[in-house]
Amino acid sequence: MPAPRFDQLHRQPGPWFVALGGAGMFGANFYLYGSGGEWIAIDCGFALNATPSGRNSVTVPSLSALERHDIKLSAILITHGHEDHIGAIPHIWRAMDCPIYASPFAARLIRAKLDPGLTWPRIHEIQPLEPIGIGAFQAEWIPVTHSIPESHAIMLDVAGKRLYHSGDWKLDAQPVVGGLTAQGRLQALGRQGVDVIIGDSTNAPVAGASRTEAAVQNGLQDAIKPCSQRVIVTCFASNLARLHSLAEIAFDCGRYAALLGRSLVNMHGFGRAQGYLNSRPGYIGPWELGHLPREQQMWICTGSQGEPAAALGRLASGNHPQLSLEPGDTVVFSSRLIPGNEEALARIKQGLKEQGVQIIDDDMAPIHASGHPPQEDLRELYGWLKARYLLPVHGELYHQQAHMQFGRSLGLGGLVPNNGDLIDLSAQPCKVAELPHGLVELQQR
Ligand SMILES: [Zn+2]
Numbered sequence: 464m465p466a467p468r469f470d471q472l473h474r475q476p477g478p479w480f481v482a483l484g485g486a487g488m489f490g491a492n493f494y495l496y497g498s499g500g501e502w503i504a505i506d507c508g509f510a511l512n513a514t515p516s517g518r519n520s521v522t523v524p525s526l527s528a529l530e531r532h533d534i535k536l537s538a539i540l541i542t543h544g545h546e547d548h549i550g551a552i553p554h555i556w557r558a559m560d561c562p563i564y565a566s567p568f569a570a571r572l573i574r575a576k577l578d579p580g581l582t583w584p585r586i587h588e589i590q591p592l593e594p595i596g597i598g599a600f601q602a603e604w605i606p607v608t609h610s611i612p613e614s615h616a617i618m619l620d621v622a623g624k625r626l627y628h629s630g631d632w633k634l635d636a637q638p639v640v641g642g643l644t645a646q647g648r649l650q651a652l653g654r655q656g657v658d659v660i661i662g663d664s665t666n667a668p669v670a671g672a673s674r675t676e677a678a679v680q681n682g683l684q685d686a687i688k689p690c691s692q693r694v695i696v697t698c699f700a701s702n703l704a705r706l707h708s709l710a711e712i713a714f715d716c717g718r719y720a721a722l723l724g725r726s727l728v729n730m731h732g733f734g735r736a737q738g739y740l741n742s743r744p745g746y747i748g749p750w751e752l753g754h755l756p757r758e759q760q761m762w763i764c765t766g767s768q769g770e771p772a773a774a775l776g777r778l779a780s781g782n783h784p785q786l787s788l789e790p791g792d793t794v795v796f797s798s799r800l801i802p803g804n805e806e807a808l809a810r811i812k813q814g815l816k817e818q819g820v821q822i823i824d825d826d827m828a829p830i831h832a833s834g835h836p837p838q839e840d841l842r843e844l845y846g847w848l849k850a851r852y853l854l855p856v857h858g859e860l861y862h863q864q865a866h867m868q869f870g871r872s873l874g875l876g877g878l879v880p881n882n883g884d885l886i887d888l889s890a891q892p893c894k895v896a897e898l899p900h901g902l903v904e905l906q907q908r
């Protein structure tokens with residue numbers, strides 16, 4: 464579409480929606496909402512693209528649409544602190560020069576990423592369920608359960624329309640760490656009327672309901688209790704519930720636990736600073752744990768995706784400076800393999816087997832839970848919200864299409880957006896133009 468059409472269009476009330484990342488892909492979540500020439504963004508993440516060597520290329524959303532059309536964002540609203548939602552901030556926020564609104568925990572994670580030698584725009588800490596006005600927009604953060612504390616959906620009220628941006632979520636009645644989904648508020652929103660859900664598609668092809676973190680804690684305990692030698696568990700660093708559960712399990716199994724890997728140590732520190740991790744007796748230092756008998760040791764490691772330089776990768780290749788595995792030790796994968804990392808992880812598992820180490824993964828025991836909604840979760844939430852339309856995002860085309868198909872079975876209309884599609888939400892959602900979009904590669908890591 465030629466530029467003038469958009470430049471006239473977006474001066475109208477809309478509201479308008481465009482994904483500049485996060486549609487048709489996993490990662491780089493960056494969603495723009497506009498009305499009367501005013502624009503805000505929800506989330507600002509990066510995407511990791513695995514290579515067979517286990518290295519990742521990091522990409523962030525291109526800002527060419529903003530530059531070409533002279534779009535000035537009034538704010539960036541953050542749903543939660545995962546890298547696919549905040550990871551691009553250190554790289555592209557200054558160019559947008561607008562305030563960020565985030566929960567205290569997400570704000571802490573963002574601040575830790577910023578170069579202290581540079582000046583940055585302001586970060587405002589939000590209070591859930593307390594709407595704030597940002598120009599033409601009213602925004603309310605609504606607590607939802609996910610796999611990191613302080614995850615939120617954001618309800619946008621703009622141009623007479625009520626837009627529910629789901630963020631990442633699942634329904635978990637026993638999340639172990641953090642609060643529950645604000646079911647009463649969501650049901651109240653449904654009674655008031657929701658026009659459009661812009662929603663997480665990650666697990667839309669999956670039947671059934673979510674597994675709770677409490678069930679994962681039980682599954683891990685059952686898997687770890689019979690182990691007679693050293694236990695090593697790998698999981699995502701940001702899953703504070705899992706870190707809490709593992710500390711509890713170590714205590715109950717007569718073991719001590721330590722963290723191995725920078726991202727785990729950092730995330731544990733951030734969690735404690737926000738008051739989320741207070742398990743008995745907590746983690747001890749690796750140097751202390753290494754002196755204890757093998758059967759009293761439990762190590763929590765980074766590297767669940769097969770990263771060769773992470774703690775588990777170095778253990779598998781026998782070159783970790785603090786720890787060497789021995790036959791009879793057990794490695795527990797309390798994690799999901801992100802597609803693309805298969806070869807790298809197979810190399811790690813081979814290295815572990817060659818050392819006589821036993822492996823337990825989530826195909827063998829209920830030791831991991833996804834943070835995203837399968838179909839019964841979608842059915843329940845959408846039943847509360849009673850929206851008219853759905854725009855499936857946060858997933859590849861396959862996940863978006865499965866989400867749209869499932870949404871239709873629940874009576875929702877809507878369409879599957881691609882990155883760059885300008886969608887008019889003033890009535891039934893329809894694509895009216897296409898904006899420049901793309902991803903910019905940052906670095907190898
Ligand atoms: Zn997330």
Ligand SMILES: [Zn+2]
Nearest residue numbers: 545547548631
């Ligand atoms: Zn996400």
